[in-house]
Amino acid sequence: MGWIITLIVGGIIGWLAGVILGKDVPFGIIGNIIAGLVGASIGNSLGLDIGPEVGGVNIVGGILGAIILILIVSVIMKAIRGNSKA
Numbered sequence: 001m002g003w004i005i006t007l008i009v010g011g012i013i014g015w016l017a018g019v020i021l022g023k024d025v026p027f028g029i030i031g032n033i034i035a036g037l038v039g040a041s042i043g044n045s046l047g048l049d050i051g052p053e054v055g056g057v058n059i060v061g062g063i064l065g066a067i068i069l070i071l072i073v074s075v076i077m078k079a080i081r082g083n084s085k086a
Helices: 002-021 028-045 059-085
Strands: none
Touching (some): 002 059
8 A cells, every 4th residue: 555655646746846847747647656756766865855754755855856857858858859850
């Protein structure tokens, strides 16, 4: 049951980060879950393990990490799209 809660929290974090940035996370709900969980990992690695913890994920650090991840992925995707048009 714990991993289900972690996946739900990861999805919500990824979705919130996308809403804050005004960007759609690729691959829908799976992308949101991945962005949320990887974002939480990034946030913890950067010492952003702040805020309440639900399902083993720090909410504030997870959102900040997911925002960082989405920005990085957006820049990479923009560069790839720019190169394919040339």
